[in-house]
Structures are given as C-alpha cells and as structure tokens.
Amino acid sequence: MIPFVQVDETPGGQARYTLTDAEDGHVWGVCSEVEGLFGEPERGMYELFGWVAEGAEVLRGWVGSRVWLVPEDETFGPWLLEDGESLGRHTGTDGLVLTGLDDYLGPRGGHRGPVRVHDERRWLGSCREFTRVLPPERGAPPLVLRGLAPGDELLRRLRTGTRRALDLDQVALEIRDQRGEWLTQLLLTTHVRASRPSARGADLIDLELDSALFTPVAGHARPVWDRWLAGPPQTPGAWAGLDTRARGVWLDLVRESGCQHGRHDRPAGHAYELDGRQVTDVPGLYLALGEAVNGPGGYFGGNLDALADCLRGTFGYTSPATLLWRDAATARRHLSDALTSDGRPYDLFTAVLDVLAQGGMHVTLA
Known part of the structure; x- marks a missing residue:
C-alpha cells in the first residue's frame, strides 16, 4: 500500500496541498490528500573493503546526519553521505556497507583508494578500498493527489492529452499545516500519468503524477512531520x-x-x-x-x-x-x-x- 497523508481542509476551507508551476507560480490545482509523499529516497551505497573500526564498531543502523569519506590521497577531496546508515558487515567479507544520500555518483575522479570515515564528531574507521554498489532498480510509486480541484490550465492540458501537454516540467507541491500556515514545499519534475474522476466530490479528480524524479520524505521523518502538520x-x-x-x-x-x-x-x-x-x-x-x-x-x-x-x-x-x-x-x-x-x-x-x-x-x- 502506498503511504499517504490525509487531512481535512484547513480552517476557512483552504486546501492542505497546492500544486503550482515552479517557474511562474500559477496553480495547477489544490487538494487535501496526497499519496506517495513518504517513502524511501534513493540512496548511494558503498562497500568498504578491509574495514577497520576506530573505537566502537559501526553496527547496523543509523550512523549520522553527515558522514564523510576522506581519501588518504589528499589530491582528492572528501565527499558526503547525508543521513548515513550502516548495513553492517558484508557476509563472508571484511567489508562494511554504508548507504546515504549523495549528490553525485561516487567520488571525484573515480578514486578507489583508502579512505577514512567520520561523522563530524569522531573517526569511525578506515578501509583499504571501496566501491559504489548499484542497488537493484525499483519502480518509483506514483504521487497521487486525491480529490484535486484542478485549475483551468490543467483541465485544458488533460483535454489535449498529448505527452507534451501532460509534461508539467518543474512543479512545487506546497504544504500547509492544519491551521492553514505554510509549512514547506517539495520540488519535482513530472508529467501526468493518469487522471480520473474522484470519489471525493463532483468536479474533483484524482491526479497521478510520475514521481521518478521526486525525492520522497523519508519514512523515519513521518512522526515529526505529523506533529508539524497539526500546527x-x-x-x-x-x-x-x-x-x-x-x-x-x-x-x-x-x-x-x-x-x-x-x-x-x-x-x-x-x-x-x-x-x-x-x-x-x-x-x-x-x-x-x-x-x-x-x-x-x-x-x-x-x-x-x-x-x-x-x-x-x-x-x-x-x-x-x-x-x-x-x-x-x-x-x-x-x-x-x-x-x-x-x-x-x-x-x-x-x-x-x-x-x-x-x-x-x-x-x-x-
């Protein structure tokens, strides 16, 4: 089942979610429920061969908000894994597997030599060599806006129905809390996968967006988001x-x-x-x-x-x-x-x- 957030309209009838064009700000539509907002973002994965811990062993689980891999060769700069997690020792090897959100595929220049690892507080350990592991491909679940009141421009594009018309390009999903105050916005590049009449009311639609280029909010963040969505x-x-x-x-x-x-x-x-x-x-x-x-x-x-x-x-x-x-x-x-x-x-x-x-x-x- 796709995780979703469902909240009634905010006081005064203002919808919780507003889909806008990221460039000119015009409104594609508004709704009070979104499916697919929470999920597991795509993470970089590195296997560190010959892992030697410095101090306590890095166990399976969360490692730190900002984990740095620092090459022994100083001609290469360090690179960052945000929200780093350990998958523990790789079975049958001397390697440790780390994952995290990285903004490019591996270190600059294709470096594969020894690195030391720290979490901005302490050195965690070092390895003689590492490699970036490509995780299995997985289909991104759609982002579904339930009970969407579509704007005129979105209706025109849905009637046209061509791929070019259904490419929304850069959009922003603006999110408000239960009191109607602006909370945050999420950016994505997307196109319409499907639309259908909504069971939530006349003239409303359920709009299904391709979320391949959308980074969902990590599942572990859900409890904090729930508290802020309440106000x-x-x-x-x-x-x-x-x-x-x-x-x-x-x-x-x-x-x-x-x-x-x-x-x-x-x-x-x-x-x-x-x-x-x-x-x-x-x-x-x-x-x-x-x-x-x-x-x-x-x-x-x-x-x-x-x-x-x-x-x-x-x-x-x-x-x-x-x-x-x-x-x-x-x-x-x-x-x-x-x-x-x-x-x-x-x-x-x-x-x-x-x-x-x-x-x-x-x-x-x-």
Whole structure:
C-alpha cells in the first residue's frame, strides 16, 4: 500500500496541498490528500573493503546526519553521505556497507583508494578500498493527489492529452499545516500519468503524477512531520525528547518555515535567553538558538554560515544585543570536539560564540 497523508481542509476551507508551476507560480490545482509523499529516497551505497573500526564498531543502523569519506590521497577531496546508515558487515567479507544520500555518483575522479570515515564528531574507521554498489532498480510509486480541484490550465492540458501537454516540467507541491500556515514545499519534475474522476466530490479528480524524479520524505521523518502538520509548536523545547536524527528533521522544518515567513526584527539592545540544557548535538544547538531569538519553532540558523546571515537582520534580531546562555557547559561538553569535512579537529562551541560576537551578540555563559 502506498503511504499517504490525509487531512481535512484547513480552517476557512483552504486546501492542505497546492500544486503550482515552479517557474511562474500559477496553480495547477489544490487538494487535501496526497499519496506517495513518504517513502524511501534513493540512496548511494558503498562497500568498504578491509574495514577497520576506530573505537566502537559501526553496527547496523543509523550512523549520522553527515558522514564523510576522506581519501588518504589528499589530491582528492572528501565527499558526503547525508543521513548515513550502516548495513553492517558484508557476509563472508571484511567489508562494511554504508548507504546515504549523495549528490553525485561516487567520488571525484573515480578514486578507489583508502579512505577514512567520520561523522563530524569522531573517526569511525578506515578501509583499504571501496566501491559504489548499484542497488537493484525499483519502480518509483506514483504521487497521487486525491480529490484535486484542478485549475483551468490543467483541465485544458488533460483535454489535449498529448505527452507534451501532460509534461508539467518543474512543479512545487506546497504544504500547509492544519491551521492553514505554510509549512514547506517539495520540488519535482513530472508529467501526468493518469487522471480520473474522484470519489471525493463532483468536479474533483484524482491526479497521478510520475514521481521518478521526486525525492520522497523519508519514512523515519513521518512522526515529526505529523506533529508539524497539526500546527507549529506552541511551547519551547518540544523537540527536546527527540534523538539526533529526528531533531535534524525538526530543524529542516524550522528552517523552511523561518526562511519563508521571516520575523520582525526586535530593536537593538534586546536581551535574549537560551535554555542550554538540551544542547547535546548540532541540531539541538540551532533549535535552542532559534527558540532563544524567535520563540517556539523559531529559526536562527542551521549552520555557521546561516547563523551569520541571520545576525545581519530580517530574522528577528538587530545588533547589538545580549544573550544569556544558561547551562552552557552542556554545549561545551558535547560540541567542543568536532571535525571539519576533511577531518581536521575544531571547537564548534567556540566557533558559534565567535560568530555571535562578530554579529553583535554579547554572550554571557551561565
């Protein structure tokens, strides 16, 4: 069965999902139910031969949000596997299989030599050689918009019926929460596979889109999405009980909402306060900063560069200001020992303090 999200129309009768043209923004149609939104994105897969763990063995399961493979040959740069997972030791070999979301097919230049692997916090291990494994081809399930109220241009194209008319090219699926507030949008290149009258009402259709070039929302993100689809958080620290992987999903939704809406900048001299008790990982750091500046669900950067951008204005802050960082020792303990993409050690906690200072935020650690 194709996983789906079903939600009644938002208050005021506004539909949850809006399909728009990504270039000119015209609306193809609106609906309140989408099938195929959640699934398993296509992942790169690497077998690391002669795997030697550094410290604890990498077991089967999630490894980290950002896993870097660093070639021993320094003429080749490191490359990233996002949302890295381990499939464990390959049966009958000395190799470890890692998967993740990568943005190109293998390392630059076809490098196959020794690499070391880290998760931006610690070295995980090394191998003498690796290869990219091509997973078996699988058909992408369609994206189905149930009970769609089609726009005039979509109706015209459906009547024409030619392949060219049914190619929608770049489209955006805009998603709103139960209160009608903009949550996020997903981009895809697609064409219409089928359409039929919908059982959900007269003049409505079920529109089936080819999703071969669509990256579905990972299934593990579903619980966090369900919480946000019900409405943005109303109390601080709603993310605190989540693990690092789920916090990363939460931060992605915070970023989408914050970058779409922006915030009214408070006047210079404002005093902020950060609750640092749950700053035990990188997502927790930026979620706590976002709440300190912009309240529950607030955004104020998701990495050092984004934090510097937020300090320049339009994200709730005007320089200069003060920040009282409570329980700062927690962040210092968990974030001081970090690794750059190529594996050089650095102190993320100190780096954040430096960026804040350069942006006119005077921080007091408590």
